[in-house]
Amino acid sequence: MKRIVVLTVGLLLILALVSCGPAETPQTQEPEEQAPQEETLDPITLATTTSTENSGLLDYILPHFEEKYNTKVNVVAVGTGQAMEMGKNGDADVLLVHAEATEIQFVNDGYGVDRHRVMYNDFIIVGPEDDPAGLKEAAGADAAKALSMISEKKAPFASRGDDSGTHKKELELWQAAGVEPAGDWYKSVGQGMGATLNFASEQKAYTMTDRATYLSMMDNLDLVILVEGDEIMFNQYGVIKVNPERHPGINKKGADKFVEWIISDEIQNMISEFGKDEFGQSLFVPNAD
Amino acid sequence: MESIIQGFQGALSLIFSGDREVYSIIGLSLSVSLVSVVISMVISLPMGIAIGMKEFPLRKAVVMVINTLMGLPPVIAGLFVYLLLSRSGPLGYLGILHSPKAMIIAQVLLIIPIITGITMAAIKDRGRLIKNTAYTLGAGKIQMLWTLIREFRTSIGSSLIAGYGRAISEVGAVMLVGGNIKGYTRVMTTAIVLETNMGNFDQAIAIGIVLLALFFVINIFLQKFQGA
Secondary structure, three states: OHHHHHHHHHHHHHHHHHHOOOOOOHHHOOOOOOOOOOOOOOOEEEEEEHHHHHOOHHHHHHHHHHHHOOOOEEEEEEOHHHHHHHHHHOOOOEEEEOOHHHHHHHHHOOOEEEEEEEEEEEEEEEEOOOOOOOHHHHOOOOHHHHHHHHHHHOOOEEEOOOOOHHHHHHHHHHHHHOOOOOOOOEEEOOOOHHHHHHHHHHHOOEEEEEHHHHHHHHHHOOOEEEEOOOHHHEEEEEEEEEOOOOOOOOOHHHHHHHHHHHOOHHHHHHHHHOOHHHHOOOOOEEOOO | OHHHHHHHHHHHHHHOOOOHHHHHHHHHHHHHHHHHHHHHHHHHHHHHHHHHHOOOOOHHHHHHHHHHHOOOOHHHHHHHHHHHHOOOOOOHHHOOOOOHHHHHHHHHHHHHHHHHHHHHHHHHHHHHHHHHHHHHOOOOHHHHHHHHHHHOHHHHHHHHHHHHHHHHHOOHHHHHHHOOOOOOOOOHHHHHHHHHHOOOHHHHHHHHHHHHHHHHHHHHHHHHHHOO
C-alpha cells in the first residue's frame, strides 16, 4: 500500500509541476495588460517555410500582430511543398511561402485567394573556403555558370531535395545551366535549410541557400559566399489566404487581418530593419504590392 | 567535443534559467507523455490481462498483430493521425490537428501495443495459476484484478516505463501532428531537432540532457511502485 501512496504522490507532483507550466491553449494569455486593441481574433495558423522561422524574422514581427489583435499566431514551419499541401487541405489559415510560380498556380486552382507579394531576399551559392571548383575566380555573379562548373568538376553539392521553394529554385538553376544533376557528387539531403548547411559544412560541399539562413548560422559554418547578386537568384515571398469557400472551418477573419497587417507600411518598415543590428545588413527587402 | 561540454553547462543553465519558454517545452513533454501513458494504460492493462489469460479463436493472430505494432514506426503513426485529423480527413471537423490533443492521440497509438504486449507476455505463464488460487481463497472479480496487478507489478511497471520512454523520446509523430509550434506544441524532442537544424548543437545537447535527467527521475518513482 505504501508504494501506491508514493506513486500517487509522485504523479500528483508531476501533474502539479505541469499544470503551472505550459499554457495548454494559446487563448489563455492575460488580456488585461495589453495596449489598446482594435479587437480580439481567434488564434490563426500560419504555414510558412523554415527560412522565415529559422532566420528569426517571425519572432521579430509576430509579437506586434499578437499584441494588436490579442491573439496567437501558431507557426507551422515546413517546406513550401508541405505548406501548400496544408493550405489545400485547409489545415492552415494563411500561407507565407516563396515559390512564385507555384503560388500563382495555387490561386488559379482555387485553393487560395488574395495573394500579395511581401518581401524578397536572395539566394547565394556557398561552399568551402578552398573552393575546389574555382567558382570565385571564374563564375563571377553567374549562378548557372557556377553550377555547370561544379558538375564538370564533380565537386560535392548538397541539395535540399525536399520540394521546398529553395529546392525548386535550385532545380530551376540546374535547368538554366543545362545540366541534369545526378551522380555521387550530388547529394540530396531531404531536410531543411539549416540541416543542409550543416551537412555542406561537414562534407565540404557546395550548396545554394537563402542569405538569411546563411547569415544567421554563419558563425557555426565552414562555408563562404562564392556567388551572389544574380537576378535569377532573387527569392520572392508571397502571402496567400486559404480559400474560405473550400474550407469553412478556417479563421477567415484572422487571415484577412494578417494579410492586411503584413503588407501595411508599418510592418514593411519593420521587415526592412530586421537583421541590421546583428548582421549589418537587412535580410529581407520589403516590396508589398 | 566542445559542443558536448558546452551542452552540459547549457543543461544546467537551462534548468535554472527561469525562462518560461524552456519550462513550457519541458512541461508539455511531460504532460503530453503522461496523459498518453495514462490513457494507454487504462485501455491496455485489461486488454493485456485478457489476452494473456484467456484462450479464444485467432488468439495467435492477435498476439502477432500486437507484437508487430510494438515496432510501429512513429512517423507512420503520425502520418495516419495527420490524415485522420486534417480538415479534409474524416475527423477534420474536430479541428485539432497541430494541437497537443493530436500529439496525445498519436502517442496513444504508439504506446498501446507496448503496454499490451509486455503485460500479456508476462501474465501468460503464471496468470491462470494465480487466478485459480485467488478464486479458491474466495476473491471477487475486483479483488482478483487487484491481485493480478499486484502480482505482476514488476512487469506492468516495466511496460509503463517502456511506454513512457517511447512517448517522451519520440519525435517523428509529434513533429508531424503537432507542427512544432513555438509555445504551443513544441516539446523537447522537436526543440532538439530545431536547434540542431539551426546549428545550435550545444543547445540541442542541453535539452537532451534535461530529457534524460527527467526520465531518470520518473524511473525512480516507478521503481518504488514495482518494489524492485
